[in-house]
Amino acid sequence: MHALVDGTPVETVPIDDRGLQYGHGMFETCRVINERIPLWQFHAARLSATAARLHIPLDVAAVDAEARALAGKHSDAVLKILVTAGQGRRGYRSDAVTPRRIVSVFSAPVETVDRNIGATVRLCQMRLAVQPMLAGLKHLNRLEQVLARAEWNDASVAEGLMCDVDGRLVEGTMTNLFLVRDGRIVTPDLSRCGVAGVMRRVLLELRPGIDTPIEMRDVTLEELDEADECFLTNAVIGIWPVARILDRDSARLRPGRIARSIMNALEARFGFPRSQ
Numbered sequence: 001m002h003a004l005v006d007g008t009p010v011e012t013v014p015i016d017d018r019g020l021q022y023g024h025g026m027f028e029t030c031r032v033i034n035e036r037i038p039l040w041q042f043h044a045a046r047l048s049a050t051a052a053r054l055h056i057p058l059d060v061a062a063v064d065a066e067a068r069a070l071a072g073k074h075s076d077a078v079l080k081i082l083v084t085a086g087q088g089r090r091g092y093r094s095d096a097v098t099p100r101r102i103v104s105v106f107s108a109p110v111e112t113v114d115r116n117i118g119a120t121v122r123l124c125q126m127r128l129a130v131q132p133m134l135a136g137l138k139h140l141n142r143l144e145q146v147l148a149r150a151e152w153n154d155a156s157v158a159e160g161l162m163c164d165v166d167g168r169l170v171e172g173t174m175t176n177l178f179l180v181r182d183g184r185i186v187t188p189d190l191s192r193c194g195v196a197g198v199m200r201r202v203l204l205e206l207r208p209g210i211d212t213p214i215e216m217r218d219v220t221l222e223e224l225d226e227a228d229e230c231f232l233t234n235a236v237i238g239i240w241p242v243a244r245i246l247d248r249d250s251a252r253l254r255p256g257r258i259a260r261s262i263m264n265a266l267e268a269r270f271g272f273p274r275s276q
Contacts, residue, residue: 002073003104004066017100019084022092023141025099026050028198030067031236031272032077032105037067038270039235042198047083050137056085056099066103076108078236084140109236112158115263115274118243118255119158119232123221124148124173128164128193136196145173158240159232161224164193169219172232175240176200177219180229180258185214199233209265210258225249229256238272239263 003011019025028043037043044060051058063081071079082102088094113119126148148160159172170188171177176197178187187204190196204214224230230242230253239262241255266272 002070003102004070005102006100007062007066013084013100013102014087016087016090017084018086018088018094018097019082019100019140021088021090022085023139024054024094025056025082025084025140026054026138027080027082027140028138029234029236030071030079030081030198031238032071032074032079032108033271034075035072037071037079038272039198039202040064040067042201043081043235046138046196046198046201047081050139051083051099053137054085054139055094056083056097058083058099059101063101063103066101070103070105074105078106078108080104080106082140111273112155113237113240115239115241116255118241118253120156120244120246121159121161121172121232121242122152122157122246123248124151124160124162126151126162128162128170130164130166130192132192135193136190138195148173157246161245163221167221168192169221169224170194175232175234175237178203178214178231178233179219179223179227180231180256181223181227183212183258185210185212185258186219186223187214187216188219189216197233198235199238203233203262208269209261209263211261212258221248227253229253229259231255231259231262238266238270 030037030043084100086098086100164170171194232240241259263274267274
């Protein structure tokens with residue numbers, strides 16, 4: 001791992017950093033491919049929007065320069081950007097905020113899913129709290145996801161799906177969710193909770209390999225059972241088709257036409273891996 005803290009190559013932060021003390025901050029996790037961050041414009045846009053909602057003044061140019069400097073040394077890696085509210089006095093009140101930038105790079109993840117076969121996933125018992133004021137943001141408080149991911153240790157299970165407290169299907173612990181039924185694509189509405197992922201935005205706006213509308217609305221567990229295709233997305237893995245959902249009737253699921261079309265388009269346009 002290589003890291004920059006406010007542009008300086010160090011790997012420590014003060015103990016009174018508000019990101020550590022209160023989770024006051026946000027982060028981005030980006031795939032580096034051939035010394036570039038192919039989805040950087042989307043990551044930068046989300047950083048700026050999240051910073052505004054969390055009342056953190058952000059030097060986007062500095063983040064951009066530091067991200068590109070680290071990415072330029074790697075052909076295939078993962079870049080993580082954390083922006084915190086910096087140091088502050090004890091207590092929740094934040095006065096003049098001087099943000100702290102933490103940019104680090106890691107080895108590319110080992111592929112755990114054969115996209116030609118599809119991933120095995122499970123449903124998590126941990127539920128997502130409903131909080132519209134924070135919905136969509138990738139803020140530093142990810143305790144719900146941490147506890148959800150602690151529910152299984154089986155290496156054959158690639159991801160866990162999470163519902164909100166009212167039983168609506170929302171997302172995976174680290175991914176966004178898409179369902180296909182009768183050729184129509186649906187992804188859960190994230191206005192109450194959940195993270196609006198960068199790859200989700202790419203699919204909604206750029207529509208790589210997609211020739212049908214994508215509907216954003218509430219999704220039930222029953223619809224998961226009735227889906228012809230199910231796939232998961234994030235900015236590191238690209239897309240994982242789902243083949244099996246443990247303890248659910250998922251016999252219909254398979255890596256279908258739409259998932260394959262998106263995978264091919266992401267590989268051609270951005271270089272995301274198509275298969276193992």
